Amino acid sequence: MTSTQQTQRLDTVGSRPRRYSPSSDLRLALLFIVPAVVLVAILMYYPMGRAFQESLYTTPKTSWLSVDPSQVYVGLEHYTNLVNDDVFKQVLGNSLKWTVTVVLFQNLIGLAAAVLLDQKLPGRGIMRALVLLPWVLPGVVNAILWRFMYDPQLGLINSLLIGAGITADKTPWLAQPSTALWALIVAAIWKGFPFSTVMYLAALQGVDHEQLEAAHIDGANGAQRFRHITIPAISGIIRLNLLLTTIWTFNYFDLIWVTTRGGPLKSTHIFPTIIYNTGFGEFGNFGKAAAYGVIAVLVLLVFAVLYLRELRRSEVL
């Protein structure tokens, strides 16, 4: 029986079923969503509002742990201070470098690996399982592992590079400002690309094989088919993935905090680490930290809106 027939049958049943009354339906719908909405409102929107408010106040250092600290209203002072702050500029630059590079390479490598694992090769099943391992590895373990790999004396990276004759000295990768951020970017890409691979692998299953076949017969080579058929077919997933990984990468904390705490010379501080350091570190400056936080939200809001638009475009929202 098709669903239209069924609906017709329902309509002819003597008393109309409850679900046809919109008002009781609305009440029922609310019943289902109320717990989630209340939790999200209290645990996410309320704190977000408080963060905005907090950024307009300054809290005397002595009372940062007390329940109701005597806060002083300072207006936009934290923001105007930040604009002239060299550390802020550095954090902004680091965040940009960090996010753009990690997202770009995570997705490029992720896509390449997905295409590779989509081929009919021996050991494909086990490979697909293994490739996700870095993503499952707990973040702190990943951080400790990479700190170790970059250890100038004992680390794997230096012994491989020296062993292969590429470098002669024991480079202190995480201890010099010129290399620390890039070294962490590599670690973040290694941990993050498997997620993109899985998403792209799933997207590739949806590519029209007949179309690929037809293009092949018409003489299009592999690169052309990839460029003109595969890429357009998965472009929605690519955009979603780019936005999602941008948001996650921008919010990275554990890897940087555990390895360098933002150092050396603040060369690896990005928004989350500077916020934590400003708010909970030695200065305990909640107001300034909140101002950093609000700026982070405003940056992310752009990506969030794009993400929502993309969801709507792919008809899942």
Added chain:
Amino acid sequence: MATMAIYRRRRRMLHHGILIALQLLLVIIVMLPFLWMFSVSIKPANEPFSIPPRLWPENPTLDNYESALYPEFGRYFLNSVIVSVLTMILSISVGLLAAYGFGRFNFPGLRALLIAIILAQMFPIATMIIPLYKIMNSLGLINTYAALVLAYLTLTLPVSIWMLRGFIRNIPPDLEEAAMVDGCTRLQAFWRLVVPLARPGIAATAVWIAVVTWQEFLFALAFTTTRDMRTISVGMSDFQGQFGIRYGELMASSVMVSVPIIVLFFFLQRYFVAGLTAGATKG
């Protein structure tokens, strides 16, 4: 003609060879750090690190595991399990209800609420952590499981709703409608029909929550100050302070922290991949 065929076959073999070589390269890139972690964890402390590195120590030993397993380790581990499981139960039950509400009913206001929830998922933890800290502090929840579970809901609840909604939308509504004609209430139909059918989605969401909560660091670092309440990830970073560069012990504890989540993940992996894509692709 014949030479053409040979040429083509050669080209195909070459093509095949390159692909296999690339795949091997991928395996090496992914697995090398893991092998290194494991090999150092079973390397005796007195065996030097060599150049070029060796992947299997001369005299493998479990000593590092023994010395890494000091009493706090069990406590951290237990805390992480408790917090992860509580978060999972809460996030999935609240999320499942909401997913059903958002997946099955269609009112203009509902859509706005769903968008608000997806938007909340993008909030940086770092921004919320200070106000949340103050709230938890004023409620006296610092150093309790409750603080961590509530904080972890901010990480998991929006994603749970989104993932589960993807699954529920793939369950045909005919079944519930038929059941309701037969006298079931909407709630009964939800409980007896939708929940069992959404089981793969629940499994996928549970894996996601386990992976996220098991490794969460920022909230755990800020909301727990006593050793008793540390979770395994904060505990790990404490170990780093204590062990310094005694990498044998560090790697041994790294292996012990990672194995449970990796094993869990391997058992439930197929659900997880389905769940990840259910929300992102058209159902």
